[in-house]
Amino acid sequence: MKKWTLGLTLVLAIAVLTACGGKKYEAVPINEEVDVCAICKMQVKDDAYATQLTTKDGKTYKFDDIGCMNEWKKTNGTENIGMDYVRDYNDKEWVEYKKATYVYDASLRTPMAYGIVSFKDKKAAEDFIAEQGVGKLMKADELVSHTWEQNKESMNMGDMHGDGDMNSVMSGDSMEMTEK
Numbered sequence: 001m002k003k004w005t006l007g008l009t010l011v012l013a014i015a016v017l018t019a020c021g022g023k024k025y026e027a028v029p030i031n032e033e034v035d036v037c038a039i040c041k042m043q044v045k046d047d048a049y050a051t052q053l054t055t056k057d058g059k060t061y062k063f064d065d066i067g068c069m070n071e072w073k074k075t076n077g078t079e080n081i082g083m084d085y086v087r088d089y090n091d092k093e094w095v096e097y098k099k100a101t102y103v104y105d106a107s108l109r110t111p112m113a114y115g116i117v118s119f120k121d122k123k124a125a126e127d128f129i130a131e132q133g134v135g136k137l138m139k140a141d142e143l144v145s146h147t148w149e150q151n152k153e154s155m156n157m158g159d160m161h162g163d164g165d166m167n168s169v170m171s172g173d174s175m176e177m178t179e180k
Contacts, residue, residue, distance in 0.1 A: 025054045025083035027094035030062065039068035040112055048092050048118075049111050053084035066102075067114030070148050086118035089128065093120060101125040102143060103135040106151045113150040116143075 030046040037044055038061040044050050051069045052062045057080070063069040066086055073081070084097040100118045103125050108115040119125040122137070129135035138146070 023056070023082060027052060027085040028054075028060055035062050037062065037064040037068050039063060039071045040065075042111065045111075046092075048087050048089045051084070051086045051097075051118075053097075054082045055080050056082045058082075065110050065112035065114055066116050066118065067110070067112050067148055067150065070114075070143070070146075088120040088124070089117045090119065090124055095120045098140045100140065102138040102140070103128055104138055104146070105132075105134040105136060106149075107134055107154070108132070109154050113152065113154045114148060115151055115154075116146075 030044055030050050032043060032046055035044040036042065042064045044062045044064045049065055050062065051066050052060055053069060053072070054060045061069075061072060063072065069084065069086075085094045086097055086100050087093070088095050088100075095118065100120060101122045101124075103117045103119070104115055106115045108117055110116065116138075117128065117135075119128065125135075125137055129137065
């Protein structure tokens with residue numbers, strides 16, 4: 001009888017531990033009415049540049065540019081991050097930060113002028129580089145040693161929180177920034 005009780009207790013304990021195992025993190029929607037970047041306090045647009053991370057204790061931080069998310073990581077560390085996400089430039093789907101492919105060029109216009117655009121696959125990133133005629137292909141582990149410099153000249157040239165059309169932005173057709 002004791003062996004049977006011990007066996008049942010062991011099976012139940014394993015079932016409980018398995019059920020309570022790894023926490024599942026998911027990207028949350030952007031609410032343009034209230035979401036502001038955790039670093040620069042600018043509005044987070046529901047666009048291809050939005051990023052976010054969720055800490056292991058369940059707190060979500062949203063950013064208007066991947067560079068701002070990097071600043072948060074430098075200040076707060078990465079050991080408490082449960083999951084971090086970027087957006088695919090083409091279809092705006094959330095992609096796990098570590099699984100995305102990135103394109104960097106200082107001339108690429110992003111909300112805070114870090115010049116990094118994310119893609120869910122390498123082929124899309126390569127196509128973007130071919131189309132734009134600029135860019136360096138990068139993976140998440142390469143971003144750790146990236147310089148993360150802002151292109152101050154492009155910060156004063158227009159509103160990247162507009163429609164996100166890279167072609168009009170790169171050709172200088174962007175609208176003048178207005179304060180909200």
